[in-house]
Amino acid sequence: MSANSYDCIVVGSGNAGSSAALSAIEAGCKRVLIVEKGPEEWVGGNGYFTAGAHRTVHGGLQDLSPIVTDVTPEVAATIDMDPYTAEQFTDDIVRLSDGRSNPAMVKAVVDGSRNAIGWLAQKVGMPFTFSFNRQAYLVNGRQKFWGGMVLSVVDGGKGVIAAHRRALEKAGVETWFEAPAVELVAHDGTVVGLVVERDGQRVTLHAPAVVLACGGFESSAELRGKYMSQDWTRAKVRGTPYNTGDGFALTRPVNASLTGDFSASGCHSTCWDANAQPDCGDRVLSNQFTKSGYPLGIMINARGQRFVDEGEDFRNYTYAKFGRAILHQPGGYAFQVWDSEAVEWLREEEYGDGIVEKIWAQSMEELAEVLLQKGLEDKATFVRTVEAYNAAVRVSKAENPSKTWDPAVKDGLSTVSSQPQPSVDPPKSNWALPLEQPPFLAVKVACGITFTFGGLAIDPDTAGVLDEKGERIRGLFATGEVVGGLFYGNYPGGSGLTAGAVFGRKAGAEAAKLAALRTQRA
Template sequence: MDSKSKFDCIVVGSGHAGSCAALSAVQHGCKRVVVLEKAPQEWGAPNGFFTAGAMRTVHAGLDDVLPIVSNVTPEVASTIDMDPYTPTDFSGDIQRLSENRSDEALVSALVSESREVVEWLARDVHVPFILSFNRQAYAVEGRQKFWGGMVLSVIDGGKGLIAAHQARLKEAGVETWYSSRVTELLVKEGEIVGVHVEREGKTIALHSSSVILACGGFEASQELRAKYLGEEWRRARVRGTPYDTGDGLSLATAVGAALRGDFSTTGCHSTCWDADAPLDRGDRILSNQFTKSGYPLGIMVNIHGARFVDEGADFRNYTYAKFGRAILNQPGGVAFQIYDARVTPFLRVEEYGDDVVKKKVYASSLHELAQKLSSEGLERPERFVKTVEQYNIGVVGSEQRSNATSQSWNPAVKDGLSTSGISPPKSNWALPIDSPPFLAVKVACGITFTFGGLAIDHETSAVLREDNSPINGLYCAGELVGGLFYGNYPGGSGLTAGAVFGRKAGRSAAERAHSHANKD
């Protein structure tokens, strides 16, 4: 065997989870590690690159997270309100949103190691964490009030996260091969012994005692989306890399791996996405800025002028991963977000700025807004006006308040200020839409990642067969892990899970490499 083709560990996929796996493998003793990335180097930006870099973790409150962030002075810290986020909170959120379908062992592993893995990323990978003021806090009466459990992000979001990984991989001596598509897992006597990879027009064999699959889900494949999620998912807009086309599923099932998780019509993370965004890939410059997450501050209507979700059902980071699906199921697969002048100052500039949204529609009256939206696809302008008027009546007539406009309004807490007499209701943050100028933004469904994936062992990240026995030498991390999320998920959990199970996979690969070295 050519020594150049022999590695202690092979990682398939160069994203956040794959990088965590590779770095963990080196940290635990692997001498030669290679990361194989199907995309060319100019597109070697996996899904983590297109995220906001948010990570959900257990913490004991502000004093617990201050040591790992860089954007909080003592003066700023004195203005922050932040509740602790306990293991019970984290696991409860996952199970609540999945309707108790999530694998308990996987959830427990994720939650129990979330704080440790964030500290590992900060200390050993040099990920530049910050408090996520812009996404997870509102300035209310002079104080920064954090909400929804998630508090951490990364400088420059997903771009900063992947940049930190790439710098650390280079320092650690990990090789990264771009334009290198793995076509087959090599098996000998029931164990994984390497891969076949297409590179520079040739198929070559690389050998290792361990292969870690971290090459994403199937969200970028129209065919697999249609097969598993339903035909309507063909028209979803891909938020990230166009190279996540289900390779990991086909590679692993070919050697006997079991599928797990949500492969139903609810089986993906999707969100409200700019209707003018590209259909088949994310934008490497704007990346996550195409997200349109301001809907709890206003309402959403379809092209027939009707509301279709409870925009205030919960904090945004507990609803956005399913509301993309709700938009997809509307006529034409699009909708309009409607705001008035009272709430537009709360909309995040990075999502709603003039340099991000190609066409924001303003009007001085609801009738004028309806007419302008007609040229954007609104088919029933008269119903649109009636919908907003009935919503306003539902707000003012709510039993929770006698005068909606004079109540103190705090978007950082679930205030219970709801509508009455209309369906669907708006359960929190319901203010009348009556202060011009009015703003409308057209949105569609953006698919982020798929929930169905491979069965893994929660302690080792080993890929399992249908009988739950491990496929020796094969591990899995990242979006390819199945059984963790169903139907919905708490925002920021995906990147944390990628790190937790990626680190486990790297450690397992190193232990296996050490064992094989002793045998030799």
């Protein structure tokens, strides 16, 4: 085998690409290469910037306890964790996509999720932990998990990529940094290699399998404007600056099929710190710029008006679309607001001192006055909005005295009542408490885009890329955020890393089969 010949070449060093490379080695590949567009200090793609959340089918605490790293029997005795079934996982993806997700893609992710998690824990050494700080609330001495998603990784996305890098080094997988892929090598419709730029020179690499794991186009303002809308050109890039649609450009000459949501709603986004830099994430603070505490309070736009139902559902079912909602507000920003009773429930990682600019006041009038210097345009409307919201909460509570506030369940505390007045639009469906206990806190948020939903069409059984006729392009595979057809409009939190691992494992296994065939023919 020549120096530039490999059994499998993977484009992208994130979670999905790393999973593909490790799976290829496990399945029998001898020489596997990862090529990464960015420098080594940007290793890990978008996976580095996540909270490390993994959504999976599971049988409850007893099922998952063996793979987590830091739960003592004493802590386990305080945990309330319901099983999460294949039916629930399927329903969550389909429900949030309004039924548009490709059923075969959904089935592949759901059915492969638990095995993928076990593989990551055992073969990769992923340090899984229960997501106490993001997916559970301590209520009456019990850790109550909610929203179906219970697993995270020690040190979040940083821990995800660190585990992969250790495993890749141990497996002997080579990585080239600052080596963007520029062209697929194809003969008679079969992909047989890849051209990359390295040290200012074009290098032709040969392999029976190329796996694309190079992300979507969310880091390109130009492509966001082209495929989604001009509003999206002003979104803040949450993660890597290197996901600029390279997978689409690479596969155009081989007539790869695009699929999925390329509309103005076609991405994962989130409530993001308005003061974060616009064009890439921060390698130190990473996911701490997320501002997910809105279900505990309200969000008000520049004109002083609410614009979403903050309590519509658990945070991990709404944040991907509420980021988009903020983007479409005047100026592309909003204010999250709480009173002192709710502030103590905010996550320290996201709202701690030194993490976010906190705007405090002793009254709503004073808060509105201060916010005028931060982009609020209408002080009087802001105050009236809060007053109307408070009144509606009180009336609803008076009609439903048995309902009690509980952040770990959809508690039904809302602004809805039988009285025509006061009423608010949109309503708040859960976790509605009046904002009346000073001091009051506000933070300014914008839209942070994570990844785009439109992407390459793949065969869900093999992760093989499909051409425009729906046939597999031999030798070409894809996984991670470059893949389309799974998510539309919204996204159940924790599904992305899981899907990347599921399809990465499939791609790696298929690559090994092609490598074995090449060896047999040699």
